[in-house]
Amino acid sequence: xxxVKREEHKTGNKDGYARGVEGKADxxxxxxxDDALKTFLRTxxxxxxxxxxxxxxxxxxxxxxxxxxxxRPVRFARGELVVQVSSAAHxxxxxxxxxxxxxxxxxxxxGSDEVRKINFRLDR
Numbered sequence: 001x002x003x004v005k006r007e008e009h010k011t012g013n014k015d016g017y018a019r020g021v022e023g024k025a026d027x028x029x030x031x032x033x034d035d036a037l038k039t040f041l042r043t044x045x046x047x048x049x050x051x052x053x054x055x056x057x058x059x060x061x062x063x064x065x066x067x068x069x070x071x072r073p074v075r076f077a078r079g080e081l082v083v084q085v086s087s088a089a090h091x092x093x094x095x096x097x098x099x100x101x102x103x104x105x106x107x108x109x110x111g112s113d114e115v116r117k118i119n120f121r122l123d124r
Contacts, residue, residue: 079116
């Protein structure tokens with residue numbers, strides 16, 4: 001947790017604590033590191049400059065528009081692409097029938113065999 005306590009004249013708040021993420025203040029003026037980093041990246045504009053990893057964009061292109069609307073790549077590390085899927089029906093199709101084909105096309109778009117596995121998970 002990060003202490004974001006500031007003097008009243010800097011925050012404009014009677015309690016002297018800065019407002020947390022999205023203007024929410026907790027009782028001690030603390031925000032989690034996750035929330036603090038997300039806020040920093042969004043407000044600084046650095047998040048937009050960093051952009052999505054190439055594997056995310058390649059996956060969306062390989063999956064096609066119909067599946068891209070129901071999926072969201074969330075992590076790529078050590079050759080494994082983790083993708084959240086919005087419905088059980090789409091999850092079953094991707095895991096059972098289309099997963100290997102989408103992985104192969106993703107690598108073709110990337111021009112390398114970077115993606116060794118795609119782990120499809122139901123988005124809850």
